[in-house]
Amino acid sequence: MGNTSSAEAGAGDTGSDPSTVRLIFPSSSEYLSLVRCAAGWFADKCQFSEKDCSRIVLAVVEATTNIIRHAYGGDPRKAITLRMTHLDGGLELEFLDQGKSVDKKDLEKGNVEKLKPGGLGVQMMKSCMDHFQYEKRPGGGARLILRKLKGPPCEAKPR
Amino acid sequence: MKLKYQLKIEESAVRITIEDDIDMHVAGELRKVLRGTFRTEPSLVIVDLAQVRFIDSSGIATLIEALKNLRKWNGALRVENSSETVRDTFDIAGLREILGIE
Numbered sequence: 001m002g003n004t005s006s007a008e009a010g011a012g013d014t015g016s017d018p019s020t021v022r023l024i025f026p027s028s029s030e031y032l033s034l035v036r037c038a039a040g041w042f043a044d045k046c047q048f049s050e051k052d053c054s055r056i057v058l059a060v061v062e063a064t065t066n067i068i069r070h071a072y073g074g075d076p077r078k079a080i081t082l083r084m085t086h087l088d089g090g091l092e093l094e095f096l097d098q099g100k101s102v103d104k105k106d107l108e109k110g111n112v113e114k115l116k117p118g119g120l121g122v123q124m125m126k127s128c129m130d131h132f133q134y135e136k137r138p139g140g141g142a143r144l145i146l147r148k149l150k151g152p153p154c155e156a157k158p159r
Numbered sequence: 160m161k162l163k164y165q166l167k168i169e170e171s172a173v174r175i176t177i178e179d180d181i182d183m184h185v186a187g188e189l190r191k192v193l194r195g196t197f198r199t200e201p202s203l204v205i206v207d208l209a210q211v212r213f214i215d216s217s218g219i220a221t222l223i224e225a226l227k228n229l230r231k232w233n234g235a236l237r238v239e240n241s242s243e244t245v246r247d248t249f250d251i252a253g254l255r256e257i258l259g260i261e
Contacts, residue, residue, distance in 0.1 A: 029184035036182075036213065054213075054244045058251070061215045065183045120252060121216040127251045 019086040027068045027097075028076035035064050035082065039093075042084045046091045048150060055128035056091070056148055062121035062128075063095050063144055071099025071142060090130075090149035098141035102134070162188040166196070172203040178210045181218030189218065193225040200232045209240035219252050226258065235259075 023038055025031045039060040043053040064080060072078045081096040126132050131147035162185040163178035173196045179185060196204055206222065208214070226236040238258045241249065249255040 029182065032182045032184050033180075036180075051244075051247065054247065055251070057213070058215060058248060061182055061213075065215065065217060068183065120220060124216055124248075124251050 017085070021084045023082045023084075024079055025082070026076055027072045027078040027080050027099075029065070029068060030076075032061055032064060035060055038082075039084065042086075043091065043148075046086050046150075048091075048148070052148065052150075056093075059125045059128040059146055059148075060093060062125045063093070063146065066121055067095060067097045067099065067144075070102055071097045073100070087147070087149075090147060093146040095144040095146075096137070096141065098139075101136040101140075101142040161185050162192065164189075164192060166192070171201055172205060173201045174205045174207060176207040176210070180211055180213040181221075182213065182215045183217040186215075186217035186221050190221045190224065193221065194228070197228055201229075201234055203235050203237060204229060205237045205239055207239050208242070208245055211245055212242060214245050214248050216252065219249065219254060222258060223254065 021038070021042060023035070025034065036057050040053055040057045043056040048056065060082070064082070067080050068074065068076075078097070078099060081094075083092075083094040083096075085092045085094075125146065128148075129146040130149050131145070133145040135143050137143055161179075165176040165178065167174040167176070175192060175196070177189070181189060193204065204225065206225075222236065222238065228234075229236050236258065238249075238260050241260055246255065246260060249258060249260055
């Protein structure tokens, strides 16, 4: 490790935030196991309780599944970016895709009928996390931001 | 074959022991396995989740679909041996009672 090339050292100096992990992976359900492991590890590093870690992992899988199914229509050759950031008192997850975006009204107003079978997933994400923000990106695709804050363990918030 | 499971016929009941976590990647195969048991119109299908550490909405939707199918001939679906994490997921989905999970 001592002979780091200048190129590698340079790459390390381009604003990499030590509290952030970025994963870019194919839009294939095969990668859900990888995403689960990564999210579980990150949530644990952020010192969430075991129960909250499980819920964060569930939200990450639901978000990824919705991108695979709805944004990319099951095409496994597209890219999904997941950025996980350790916040003061919590964590933030940002999902970026270049697929077909969903009408925001259907997500924000809880009108999930049109999104079935993904509708249940959206409700579960909202129950697991403290903040849910979905927006279309100017260049195409969508951005989903989920945040979870540390706090006293709460009971499940059923739909 | 992605989903690991065991199938056992017990009189008029069928027991499916899932040996894998359940997400979108295997939910389609779980649906096929469940549908395969419907040919004999069993009165009870037991889904044993003792070895399942994770289930997502795809898996839950598959179980609900199976329950709806079984009801066509008054059959029932019973989910057994769920871990605390899996039970929490059913709670979050608001579907624990309908699946008869204690």
